[in-house]
Amino acid sequence: MPHDIPVPQIAPDGQPVQAEEHGQHPISLYLKVWGYLFLLSTLSYLVDYMHVQGIVRWTLIILFMLLKAGLILSIFMHLAWERLSLIYAILVPPLVLLVLVRIMSIEADYAYWTRAIFMGGGG
Amino acid sequence: MSHTVSDRRDREVIAPTLREIAADWSADQEVFRHTHWGKAMMWIFLLSDTFIFSCFLTGYMTIRSSAVLPWPNTAEVFALVIGGQKIPLILIAIMTFVLISSSGTMAMAVNYGYRRDRRKTAILMLLTALFGASFVGMQAFEWTKLIVEEGVRPWSNPMGAPQFGATFFMITGFHGLHVSCGVILLLIIASKVARGHYDRTGDYSAVEIAGLYWHFVDLVWVFIFAFFYLW
Numbered sequence: 001m002p003h004d005i006p007v008p009q010i011a012p013d014g015q016p017v018q019a020e021e022h023g024q025h026p027i028s029l030y031l032k033v034w035g036y037l038f039l040l041s042t043l044s045y046l047v048d049y050m051h052v053q054g055i056v057r058w059t060l061i062i063l064f065m066l067l068k069a070g071l072i073l074s075i076f077m078h079l080a081w082e083r084l085s086l087i088y089a090i091l092v093p094p095l096v097l098l099v100l101v102r103i104m105s106i107e108a109d110y111a112y113w114t115r116a117i118f119m120g121g122g123g
Numbered sequence: 124m125s126h127t128v129s130d131r132r133d134r135e136v137i138a139p140t141l142r143e144i145a146a147d148w149s150a151d152q153e154v155f156r157h158t159h160w161g162k163a164m165m166w167i168f169l170l171s172d173t174f175i176f177s178c179f180l181t182g183y184m185t186i187r188s189s190a191v192l193p194w195p196n197t198a199e200v201f202a203l204v205i206g207g208q209k210i211p212l213i214l215i216a217i218m219t220f221v222l223i224s225s226s227g228t229m230a231m232a233v234n235y236g237y238r239r240d241r242r243k244t245a246i247l248m249l250l251t252a253l254f255g256a257s258f259v260g261m262q263a264f265e266w267t268k269l270i271v272e273e274g275v276r277p278w279s280n281p282m283g284a285p286q287f288g289a290t291f292f293m294i295t296g297f298h299g300l301h302v303s304c305g306v307i308l309l310l311i312i313a314s315k316v317a318r319g320h321y322d323r324t325g326d327y328s329a330v331e332i333a334g335l336y337w338h339f340v341d342l343v344w345v346f347i348f349a350f351f352y353l354w
Contacts, residue, residue: 030231034227076334
């Protein structure tokens, strides 16, 4: 079921056509992604090993993390070959978590300074 | 020149895909109609699981940045002495490589499943389960070391901030539980593959669905590795 060609609309009951589709990816694709994931993990380990600190450290960690997540999601979990609506249904909802992260970082800041100023820094 | 090229791209690539999304979500069309129901359900489960793990990690962020006592240096806490030399964070690095390898073998198992190659699918799934089990084994070793040697408890931590113990046991414990469940799931599906169950039904989707779960467990580890161990 090639998703980028607008034929599947006529697919009668949806499901069974899939079977042939995934088998067509060569095994070498998965080995390649495996290799990339090893490389990226090694690089993020080296960030720690080389004692990279400060903003460079955070940037590199996040960068390698997102690249790894992207490879796993798109190739291993086959998201690259899914319909766009399904991809959006999966990837858009977690974005609201960024709001939670923002709220909680404000909260953490407040708790930290409350402890530092009014509780003698003892927590 | 470039203007007309981007116009063409708008017309021929972007507009049809946007129309497809609108059609899928509207009227009598369904987003998941072309997807195997089990796969759609697994994705919805994984989405909910994403929120659970994100809440844990956000809680960890909050707790760590509001802690007044110093946070332990994970590179030293999780170091191992190999050949008389102390290598920082090496245990976690090995666990990461093991889990990534299990994801690789799982992806190939799914591929062979769709090629109806019963033997290779079953063997690769068993290999995946083996990697998963060794990951859980190393985690048990890591926990034992932390509890017995370092004296870390969910409520206290001799190396500094007591919150370290709480978040560590909660996050890695929940992830380890997921890996353990995954190993059981893989063993069940692999034995069904080996017995030819899916050849009779003609539907190997169960392998791909189990694969989705397994890759998700690996995906969560990527985030835990970055935020908990490397940060």
